[in-house]
Amino acid sequence: MHIMEGYLPLTWCIIWFIISFAVVAFGIYQIKKIVDETPESKALLAVSGAFMFILSSLKLPSVTGSCSHPCGNGLGAALFGPAVTAVLATIVLLFQALLLAHGGLTTLGANIFSMGIVGPFVAWIVYKGLTKANIASTIAIFFAAFLGDLLTYVATSFQLAFAFPAPTFSEALVKFLVIFAVTQVPLAIGEGILTVIIWDRLKAYKPKLLDKLGALAPNEA
Amino acid sequence: MKFDMDYIAHNNELTETNPYFKLFLTAILLIVTLALDNLYFDVFIFVVMSIVILAIAKVNYKSYLKFLSLPMAFLVITCIFLIFFFGKGDVIYETGIFGIVVTTDSWHYGVYTFMRVMGCLPCLGFLALTTPIAKILHCLGRLKVPKIMIEIGLLMYNTIFIFLNEIDTMQKAQDSRLGYHSYFTSFKSLGALSSTIFLRSLDKSETLQNSLDSRGYSGELPVYEPRKVR
Numbered sequence: 001m002h003i004m005e006g007y008l009p010l011t012w013c014i015i016w017f018i019i020s021f022a023v024v025a026f027g028i029y030q031i032k033k034i035v036d037e038t039p040e041s042k043a044l045l046a047v048s049g050a051f052m053f054i055l056s057s058l059k060l061p062s063v064t065g066s067c068s069h070p071c072g073n074g075l076g077a078a079l080f081g082p083a084v085t086a087v088l089a090t091i092v093l094l095f096q097a098l099l100l101a102h103g104g105l106t107t108l109g110a111n112i113f114s115m116g117i118v119g120p121f122v123a124w125i126v127y128k129g130l131t132k133a134n135i136a137s138t139i140a141i142f143f144a145a146f147l148g149d150l151l152t153y154v155a156t157s158f159q160l161a162f163a164f165p166a167p168t169f170s171e172a173l174v175k176f177l178v179i180f181a182v183t184q185v186p187l188a189i190g191e192g193i194l195t196v197i198i199w200d201r202l203k204a205y206k207p208k209l210l211d212k213l214g215a216l217a218p219n220e221a
Numbered sequence: 222m223k224f225d226m227d228y229i230a231h232n233n234e235l236t237e238t239n240p241y242f243k244l245f246l247t248a249i250l251l252i253v254t255l256a257l258d259n260l261y262f263d264v265f266i267f268v269v270m271s272i273v274i275l276a277i278a279k280v281n282y283k284s285y286l287k288f289l290s291l292p293m294a295f296l297v298i299t300c301i302f303l304i305f306f307f308g309k310g311d312v313i314y315e316t317g318i319f320g321i322v323v324t325t326d327s328w329h330y331g332v333y334t335f336m337r338v339m340g341c342l343p344c345l346g347f348l349a350l351t352t353p354i355a356k357i358l359h360c361l362g363r364l365k366v367p368k369i370m371i372e373i374g375l376l377m378y379n380t381i382f383i384f385l386n387e388i389d390t391m392q393k394a395q396d397s398r399l400g401y402h403s404y405f406t407s408f409k410s411l412g413a414l415s416s417t418i419f420l421r422s423l424d425k426s427e428t429l430q431n432s433l434d435s436r437g438y439s440g441e442l443p444v445y446e447p448r449k450v451r
Contacts, residue, residue, distance in 0.1 A: 007299075042376070050422065194411060
């Protein structure tokens with residue numbers, strides 16, 4: 001669920017834009033480095049971005065009857081690292097605003113921060129940490145996707161509570177957490193399971209690629 | 222299928238208008254609407270931009286309503302929530318259920334947020350419904366957004382539509398074999414679908430790169446910009 005166009009006051013739009021800008025700029029720098037080393041990775045990045053967009057436009061069946069969509073954050077972060085994923089997420093969010101009326105231009109900064117920075121970063125840390133601890137990558141990717149998805153919504157709650165601190169910041173935060181984060185738990189589990197299914201197939205068919213990207217657990221490589 | 226907005230953006234009376242003008246107009250209007258945060262101005266912008274979209278760009282009113290309805294449902298829910306559960310100050314209205322009250326503060330939050338979104342949505346619609354994505358990306362490229370980002374964006378945009386066809390075929394195939402029959406099977410089908418697309422996309426990216434390289438790709442996709450015929 002993206003924060004929609006015009007939902008945030010101007011000050012907060014600008015603040016989130018500035019924060020996100022720094023991270024995305026670093027991501028672009030990294031992409032430039034990758035592309036200079038291996039020029040053929042540009043197409044891979046573009047196609048992965050398209051995959052993220054497509055994944056987010058697929059409907060995930062959810063228990064509560066509402067429909068949500070997977071973000072593909074966890075997978076992207078595990079494959080490419082958080083900074084590169086932030087750049088891809090920026091383009092994906094721009095496309096979502098312009099092609100699906102999902103999210104918006106003024107809230108782009110805030111959405112990049114929650115979906116493109118917090119989510120992938122958490123997923124990446126979880127994934128790297130678990131694989132370092134010799135846990136199978138299939139289990140690690142589940143927790144990466146699950147926590148990445150969940151923390152995205154926790155970040156969104158924080159952003160909304162900052163913008164609407166009524167009556168106090170902490171009270172507003174608790175309320176937003178209840179609506180956004182708690183209802184998101186089953187969906188996050190769904191995304192985790194889906195990512196595991198994708199990951200299994202990837203491992204079965206393209207083990208060399210995963211190895212080249214450095215995405216496999218040390219004992220599986 | 223889902224991307225009627227893209228089709229509309231390519232087929233309306235304002236498609237050929239200068240994209241820089243549209244981009245700047247949208248940006249300025251959005252900033253002004255947010256900065257003023259004035260109820261009357263929100264209504265004014267909503268009416269003016271709707272007229273521009275419907276009468277000047279000649280976008281089908283059904284498509285425009287569909288564009289508005291998607292965020293609208295969510296907006297109404299969140300604003301009702303803001304009105305009833307937030308804020309402090311004088312109580313204006315008591316519902317009598319669980320001590321839920323509407324206060325001056327929460328009323329202010331709810332109404333202003335609602336109207337702000339109402340003012341901003343048509344501005345976004347103006348850009349999204351009249352300007353094809355490729356043109357927006359070219360504009361952004363001229364405005365010093367890093368070239369690599371624009372390139373990836375353009376390649377992504379092209380790839381999305383290739384994927385859409387494949388997904389359509391695959392989903393129909395799965396559906397006709399009862400792939401989305403129950404909750405469990407739909408998960409399995411969706412997983413198979415996404416991983417297959419990812420594997421295919423890897424092959425696609427290789428082919429794409431090879432075809433680009435063999436045509437002398439040096440990091441730029443020159444696009445023919447037709448001169449306006451009056």
